[in-house]
Amino acid sequence: MTESDLLLAYERIKEPFFTKRRFKHADLVKLLDKCSFQKEEIGQSFEGRAIYKIKLGAGKTQVLLWSQMHGNEATATMAIFDILNFFAASSNSFVEDILTGLTLHFVPMLNPDGAERFTRRTAQQIDMNRDALALVCPESKLLKKLQEKLKPAFSFNLHDQNVRYSAGATKNQAAISFLATAYNEATDWNENRTKAMQVICEMNAVLQDIIPNKVGRFSDEFEPRAFGDNIQKWGSSLILIESGGYDSDHEKMYLRKLNFLIILKALESIKNDTYKTRTLADYNAIPTNQKYLFDLLIRNIKMDGEILDIGINKDEVNIDNATDFEFKSTVEDMGDLSTFWGIEEFDATGFVLSPLSEFSQLLTSYKVKKEDLGRLEFEKKANFALTKNGELCYLVLNGEFIAVPS
Numbered sequence: 001m002t003e004s005d006l007l008l009a010y011e012r013i014k015e016p017f018f019t020k021r022r023f024k025h026a027d028l029v030k031l032l033d034k035c036s037f038q039k040e041e042i043g044q045s046f047e048g049r050a051i052y053k054i055k056l057g058a059g060k061t062q063v064l065l066w067s068q069m070h071g072n073e074a075t076a077t078m079a080i081f082d083i084l085n086f087f088a089a090s091s092n093s094f095v096e097d098i099l100t101g102l103t104l105h106f107v108p109m110l111n112p113d114g115a116e117r118f119t120r121r122t123a124q125q126i127d128m129n130r131d132a133l134a135l136v137c138p139e140s141k142l143l144k145k146l147q148e149k150l151k152p153a154f155s156f157n158l159h160d161q162n163v164r165y166s167a168g169a170t171k172n173q174a175a176i177s178f179l180a181t182a183y184n185e186a187t188d189w190n191e192n193r194t195k196a197m198q199v200i201c202e203m204n205a206v207l208q209d210i211i212p213n214k215v216g217r218f219s220d221e222f223e224p225r226a227f228g229d230n231i232q233k234w235g236s237s238l239i240l241i242e243s244g245g246y247d248s249d250h251e252k253m254y255l256r257k258l259n260f261l262i263i264l265k266a267l268e269s270i271k272n273d274t275y276k277t278r279t280l281a282d283y284n285a286i287p288t289n290q291k292y293l294f295d296l297l298i299r300n301i302k303m304d305g306e307i308l309d310i311g312i313n314k315d316e317v318n319i320d321n322a323t324d325f326e327f328k329s330t331v332e333d334m335g336d337l338s339t340f341w342g343i344e345e346f347d348a349t350g351f352v353l354s355p356l357s358e359f360s361q362l363l364t365s366y367k368v369k370k371e372d373l374g375r376l377e378f379e380k381k382a383n384f385a386l387t388k389n390g391e392l393c394y395l396v397l398n399g400e401f402i403a404v405p406s
């Protein structure tokens, strides 16, 4: 199936339950109840939540894919259910080829306790991706055991990354990033790692057609405690996929669709060995992830008589028992930020920055708290007013622009 065939199919089969990234283990269990493929409880999390593996296909090449090792990185978990729906609903040579050539093992939500709180770490407050050697977490032991038992030819380690990574030193957000993880300090290329790199090139080629220049590559520095690095070392071709940011797609529904597409195309390529034509030069052509972005960059604003730029980031804070979120803004940098970009930018040429306290009467209608009326400060919340020729034009409240009618 071509890319466009798969994207068309996606609209028919995508799992309708998912409309946002914050969902819990109980939701996953309900979806698995409907799933007709072979399911196995492979163990439990620290707090006793069941962790499942779904098996499809009967081919000789074993492929292991797991998601949400970090509890707040849920994009690929949604994509896994889309892929399961796709395999359940489709009967064509594309699907038959994959399922006769490969045996797929999916472990969605490896860290259900973290997912419950929508936090990175496990219930033991441990970053599971630094626990591949110590194996303090029961979830880590499960993954290690699975790796030893299945000896997968290929492993997919599915994560989400900070939305503020750019693809190279550009203004382009890295929507998806890849890494063929290193297996030693010297970051050598053995056969395993080379295969992982080649499959990544296949996925990158698919993405460059759809989101040109918005794909990044992680630094391949060896991390001796991480699962990716160790699984590569233990003999599986390990592919890291990180879903980043895509404009205002905060719930990452578009990135979920891209995950669906590239994982299926990767499986097709593994089955047909087509990845083998890709070279290290193709891989090195993917720009590395860089930190050149703010969520909001206000350029050329006049503050205390001088012109400067203000870089503001807006981080998600969980609310309503981690079923939803709100943004918390922080002034991340001030001064000459001409070497940076904003995911959102505002050219404030001609505007003057004033503290909200100058307009306190007006603010009763915008429900601003008293503590937010102070001067704009580095590392504090982004609250201020923009005036032009002495007239109030905008309020910026917690990093959000509000136009004030004149």
Ligand SMILES: [Zn+2]
Pocket: 070, 073, 159, 160
């Ligand atoms: Zn992660």
